[in-house]
Amino acid sequence: MxxxxxxxxxxxxxxxxxxxxxxxxxxxxxxxxxxxxxxxxxxxxxxxxxxxxxxxxxxxxxxxxxxxxxxxxxxxxxxxxxxxxxxxxxxxxxxxxxxxxxxxxxxxxxxxxxxxxxxxxxxxxxxxVADLNPTDTKSRILGSSPAFRDLLSQAARLKGHNANVLILGESGTGKELLARYIHSIDDNASKRPFIAVNCAAIPEGLIESELFGHERGSFTGAIERKIGKFELANGGDIFLDEISTLKPDLQAKILRVLQEREIIRVGGNATIHTDFRVLAATNIDLAHQIESGQFRMDLYHRVRVVQLVIPPLRERKEDIPTLIAYFLEKYGKGIDSKKITGSALSKLQNYSWPGNIRELENVIHSLTILTPGSIIEEKHLPNWTMNGVGDTTKRAGTPAVPEMSAGASYKDFVNRAERTYIEHILTVCKGDKTRAAQEMNIGRTTLYAKLKELGLDA
Ligand SMILES: Nc1ncnc2c1ncn2[C@@H]1O[C@H](COP(=O)(O)OP(=O)(O)OP(=O)(O)O)[C@@H](O)[C@H]1O
Ligand SMILES: [Mg+2]
Known part of the structure; x- marks a missing residue:
């Protein structure tokens, strides 16, 4: 203290x-x-x-x-x-x-x-209290395309079951929202905890005490006892976001918790029973990570009892008008909500939305602020949405492709290119990660995961 x-x-x-x-x-x-x-x-x-x-x-x-x-x-x-x-x-x-x-x-x-x-x-x-009641998710999760209806009906079948769920989907497709939805459809959802953990955003040295808790005095700075997320999730759901970023030793510890249903706080001796369902999410191909030895196969199978895949927005363009109407209303606050012309709508519908719903939401939010008058026309749209393809790099410019020495592997090249690109955008955005993520059309959490993976998070 x-x-x-x-x-x-x-x-x-x-x-x-x-x-x-x-x-x-x-x-x-x-x-x-x-x-x-x-x-x-x-x-x-x-x-x-x-x-x-x-x-x-x-x-x-x-x-x-x-x-x-x-x-x-x-x-x-x-x-x-x-x-x-x-x-x-x-x-x-x-x-x-x-x-x-x-x-x-x-x-x-x-x-x-x-x-x-x-x-x-x-x-x-x-x-x-913050995590307990992710209220109203049912009314906020929108989409009536066949692909999305299919997904929601699969999710609805999870009601009353305690099977762990792995949610896959590109950045910004709504993985967290879906996890909250799955939690909310269960009876008594408001009384059962929903504990969200972003595995990528917690600094490595703290993640163990975040998940397992710690006893007072167990390490320098542990001035009070802390109850970990696994203990808080008892009787409810824990949402492990960006699960692919967990380091191997933590994967082993988490596997043990899932098997034994017991935890020991850092620096403690008492075994504490805790029972919860895992809802995990990732936008990275776990199969690939398993192959390269970065992710444990046994943990993967434990978490992926049921797998739900959220299709990218470009594969369910029918949902775009509904989502636009919803975001116009949300950001117009009902008072001066703007209308959009048919041709502007069709431009937005034909854009490929590499950042998915999050990108769409950001674009509509900025249009409600920047468009003069009450009608959004084609001329108001950001120019990168006008050509139908999602070239996200145009806005902040792209750095030159890095030169590599002879014999460098494909992976070396990709890593180097990724690092150069991210460093470039971060410089342009003066280190503002929220803005950088927007520029790259990826979620903030995805950016944090990348920074961690590339060792740029110091
Ligand atoms: N079906 C939907 N209906 C309405 N809003 C949605 C829907 N899906 C996603 N959103 C909104 O889009 C934004 C991104 O969703 P969310 O954070 O769940 O995505 P994510 O897949 O977890 O992204 P990331 O991989 O970047 O973490 C949120 O503001 C969310 O409310
Ligand atoms: Mg997320």
Whole structure:
């Protein structure tokens, strides 16, 4: 836990630092203004120990300012005189607890431990609420083309079964949305957790503790116990996105969880039972990865009890008008939603959408902003959508194809070309990954996976 102590007594601050530095991260400030600055600059502060009489204002003013601007920070008021009126006032204004100077070290530690426990429960609760109910997916998943109807009816058959599902599809085809849909059609879906994990976006050093959780003190920085995603998913679904990016040692550990239905938190000894369905997704050919030894065949078979393949948008062009109408409504917010002319619509229908629905959504979003008036015509469309083919590289320009030494393998060449291309786009986008992903017409998660694969994520 990270503690900030605001007090104008230098000696007291020094003593406190010595007392707490073994178990906590502690920073200090001698005025209210300095303390607020420290909070602004360090988003990791969990608890503020706030003195009541400060040179530039009272602690009570400080309390309301901190609770307004940094609502997740717990404040413990520290006062020299025990005045019941003050205590009531402080608690009413959001202080978590109070201490009367001089206090015993144990008193302070007891308060900090209590706050740490409450914070753990709160984090766990927040994670559950955020993921629990992917509401309304049924009404948001659109498509009436035969190919898409077929897919949805296969998905509907999963209702009431606990079989693991592997979802395949190009970037932006709606893999995550489909996973949420599969979760939502089960009875009691709102009471069962849906825990999403993007395997590509979690830094390698953290992924184990994200998935399995950790005990307090199990490694530097493990200041509190953390409940892992596998434990949170108990009784529900875990969505393992970009599963192809998992390193071999983690694949082995995950396989064990799927077999044993048990986990052990990092740094812990207790075996914890957890039961969940896996919904996994990838846009990379796993069969190819198995062949090259990058993905375990046994894990693949465990995860792929049922396999669903989302067809790319260019193979279900019939769905494009419905999706466009939906996105126009969504981004027009119903008030000034724009209309599109038949010829503009047909241009968009004939474009090949290499970035699939995500690309379509981005284009419509930008058209609702940039088109003057209420009618979107052909002349308003971005020019790369006009020629019917999806040449996504035109916008940011393409770098020259890298030169290779004689004898380089096909794979070396492709890797090099990929790296050159990605580096080029990132430079053009000044390192902004969201924009770079848009330029490349791939999902952000796909870009993260690529950066990790190519070792560019440092
Ligand atoms: N059938 C659909 N109906 C309506 N919206 C959709 C549909 N499919 C996808 N979308 C929308 O398109 C966007 C991309 O979908 P999603 O994130 O599920 O794709 P993905 O396949 O997981 O992409 P990536 O591989 O890049 O992670 C989301 O905003 C989603 O809501
Ligand atoms: Mg995704």
């Amino acid at each position: 990270n503690i900030l102590c605001i007090d104008d007594d230098a000696e007291y601050l020094l003593g406190l630092k010595l007392d707490l530095k073994k178990s906590y991260q502690i920073t200090t400030a001698m005025t209210l203004a300095e303390g607020i600055d420290a909070l602004k600059n360090d988003s990791c502060v969990d608890v503020v120990l706030l003195d009541i009489g400060l040179p530039d204002g009272s602690g009570i003013e400080g309390l309301s300012k901190i609770k307004t601007d940094f609502p997740n920070v717990d404040v413990v008021m520290v006062t020299a005189v025990k005045d019941p009126k003050f205590v009531v006032h402080a608690v009413r204004n959001g202080s978590s607890d109070y201490l009367v100077k001089p206090y015993a070290h144990e008193e302070l530690v007891a308060i900090l431990e209590k706050l740490a426990a409450v914070r753990t429960i709160r984090d766990r609760h927040d994670a559950l």
